[in-house]
Every structure is written in C-alpha cells, then in structure tokens.
Amino acid sequence: MSDKTTRDHIVEAADQLFYQQGYEHTSFSHIAETVKISRGNFYHHFKTKDEILNAVIGVRLENTRRMLSQWENEEKTPVDRIRRFIHILITNRAKIKHYGCPVGTLCTELAKLNHPAQPEARRLFTLFRTWLSRQFEKIDHNADADELAMHILARSQGVATLASAFSDQKFIKQEVKLMDEWLNAYVKGKI
C-alpha cells in the first residue's frame, strides 16, 4: 500500500500545514512533529525551509495538472468544464471557510514576504488561467478568452476570501449560483 518515502510524508505534512497555518508560521518542529521524525532527520531530506516550499509547490502543480486533465476527460463540453471549476468552491467549502483558497492565500503570503518562490506559486494560478482560457476559446474563438478566464478566477478568489473572513459557507453557494448564471447568460449570448 504505502511505499511513500519519508520525504513524501514531509512534503505532504508541510503542504497541509502551509495551507492551514501559513508558510512562515509553520516551523520545522511542527512539521517534524506531524511526521513523527526528529528535527535532525529532517535536514537529511531538506536543507532549507525554502526547499520544502518548492517541493510543496511542485506537488501542488502536479496535483492541479492531474485534476484539470481529469476534468477535461469527465466533462465533455467547455461549458461543463468551466462549471466544474466553479463548483470546486462547493466541493471544498468546508476548508475554504477555514483557510481560504490554498493558491490565493499562498500567493498573498509570499507577496508580503517578497519571497523568491513567488513566480513558482503564481504558476498554480496560471494553470487554471490557461485551462479556463482554453475552454472559453472553444466556446467563442473571437472572445478575449484570457480576460474571461481571469474574470471567473477573480470571482472565485473573492468568494474564498469573504467566506473565510465571515466564516460563511452559505455565501459560497449564493455566489456559485451567480457565477453559474453568469456563465449561462454568457453562453446564451453566444448562440
């Protein structure tokens, strides 16, 4: 079953902790405690905290790519695929309520730290951006697909931020409905 290496466990734990507590607030001790290894052993796998961050962003990129290609397979029309994106807000609403969006909050934190990993973290957004853009492109070749992708991406981010600030899951459903309606109205206008 589990042929995961210690390194994998570290990255996995760091991934969760960075999301739930923030990157800076998460210490080596905290990660080591979660994985149940000593801090010394820790440094055998990662020399610096930044290295762990890079590894975490790496697996997040990988997981996101896998998820997007899965959506691409499971949903046959571009509209259904965009709707699938919108509805991750519902799927992940419990965690979003507590910790916001894992991508948005990481980028926000790294921006304030002026951290060198900013471009790598941004790529997480870019994955969604280009994927969404491709779907909008399929709906209408003449549309500004990137602008539409960024629009729906921004809407999602705003929902996550406020849902977290107000600890409000109902607000997520409310806004997802509006985004669905926006998408329907947009498509209808194209027919």
Add this chain to the structure above:
Amino acid sequence: MSDKTTRDHIVEAADQLFYQQGYEHTSFSHIAETVKISRGNFYHHFKTKDEILNAVIGVRLENTRRMLSQWENEEKTPVDRIRRFIHILITNRAKIKHYGCPVGTLCTELAKLNHPAQPEARRLFTLFRTWLSRQFEKIDHNADADELAMHILARSQGVATLASAFSDQKFIKQEVKLMDEWLNAYVKGKI
C-alpha cells in the same frame, strides 16, 4: 504641526508594516527601527504584540468610518457612492498590486493564525458591507441589499488578490470596468 505622540508613530509604522510584510513577519525590532526608538521604550507603550495589532485595527476602523462618511457627503446618489467604492481599486492600484487589499490580506492571515483579533479585523469588512448594503437598499427597498453588497465586496477582493499574484495593474482597470457595467445594468433593470 505634528503633535503626534510616540504611541501614534508606533501604530502608524505598525499599520504600514503589517500591510506590507504581514503581521507575523513584522517584528518589534522592525517597528522600533522604523520609528527610531529602542525596543525597550517600545514596551512602555505596548505590552504585547497583540496590543499593537488591536491598536492598528482600531485606527483602521476609524479611518474607514471617516472615509465612508466622506464618500457619503461627496457623492449624492447611492449609485455614485457604490461606484466610488468600486473605484478605490483604481485609486490604490499601485499598493494593491504589491500587497493586495489591506483588509482582505489581514483577515486571511489572522484566520491561518487562528488569532483572537479575527472578529475585530472582520469588522473592517462589516463597515464596507453595511455601508454598501445601505446604498443598495436606497436603490431598491425590495432587493436583497446585503447579498448585493457582499457580491461587490467579493468581486473587489478577487481583483485585489489576482492583481497582486500577477503583478498586474491593467487587470484592475479591466475588472473595474466590468463592475461599473454590472452596476449600470443592475440600476437600469430597476428603472
């Protein structure tokens, strides 16, 4: 001219640093260095870091109230007032590009720290929320004014997050235009 106390200077410096570097990442030394006082003197004014945070949130609440009442005086119709809110994204675009929204990013960080000041910070959002809600109420007594207020608040937050992640000021203008159009379409539908 400047009859500001040392305490005022500390709060002012902390306010800026918390915004630009984040709360946790900002140390006492850093604030003391900015104000040009010793760390020891520092503790004469504030016993703990949380006390400074509370003071910072306090002045932010005060400043926000003042700004909102100024908007109320300068703009005569509820639509103009809502538009005024939307356009702070343009006004503050340079800082937003670097550090995001001061309210949203603070609430996000405090949520991850599970910090006791969360409810106080949330009040910053509530000020905008109720103010916007009142404006929508004036446009249409039968509308769900709070839902509309939260919608436009979320849109703004999303724009700030992505503008920061992509270091993109043009995106702010792009989305502000869409929000203006949304507002116009909404009002037109009410006539």
Add this chain to the structure above:
DNA sequence: GTCTATATAATGATAGAC
C-alpha cells in the same frame, strides 16, 4: 536514514538606570 546534541541568531518580553 535516523537519532541526540549543539551552535547561532532572532524573537517577544522584562528590569532597572537616567
């Protein structure tokens, strides 16, 4: 690969002189 022990720097916080 894993551990214990340790070095070093920074943090929040206090005591007491001026």
Add this chain to the structure above:
DNA sequence: GTCTATCATTATATAGAC
C-alpha cells in the same frame, strides 16, 4: 519617556554518533 542590558524561548541550521 527613553534608554541599555538582559532573559527565556524559539527558530533555522549543523555535526556527528548509531
């Protein structure tokens, strides 16, 4: 009110035994 000196704790990080 302001300072210097200091403490306790925690952080990242290293060295070396097993």
